Amino acid sequence: MEQLTVINHKPQKRKQSYESHIDNENLSVIEYFFLNTLDIINVHDDYIEEFLFDTKTYFQNNVYLQINYESLKRVTHNFIRDATRINCTKINKLYIHHGSKCSNSLQEYFPYAKISHGGIF
Template identity: 50%
Template sequence: MNDKSNLSIAKYYNLIDLHIDRAHDDYIDEFLCNTKTYFRNNILLDTHYEALRRATHDFARDDTRINCTKVNELCLFLKIEYPKSCKDYFPFAIIE
């Protein structure tokens, strides 16, 4: 049985820093997907640009968009210029 509708959402009420720069793509997906994880606003997110791009399906995936709007500071490794789609996907974040 592969029904995931019964799974609980992991809730992180006190999370303020999320450092997943050395995490596998599955963990990035786990934290950013709003059907798997809940966290409040004003999160600092550290990750690699390419892993983030893959997890968000080139910054177009709807079920990761909700948690990405809660990020207010985004530190991306291994990327100097960011596409407009990345900036739009994190509308409240300062991107470094």
């Protein structure tokens, strides 16, 4: 799969917390070896966590991520959350939806990304 768009504004049912997954070796990481475009603009924060936690999802470098700014800010705990940092470093293009004024920490959190706030790359 090279492109994935997820649309779901409802929270996940039976969601276990991230902390409870840390020591659980029975859970597999979902691997997206060929994913190059991930559109998660229209999703509940639970789904953003699923893709950005490196303990839940693995993808190669050079991913184009499309996401809502406020959701991204919440899930990354204002761009300081270690659990999402690894996958965020694999993003090379970042489209921020509804984020004309973004945090200064955003570029540091996405060190290899070209960041756009409404334009096309």
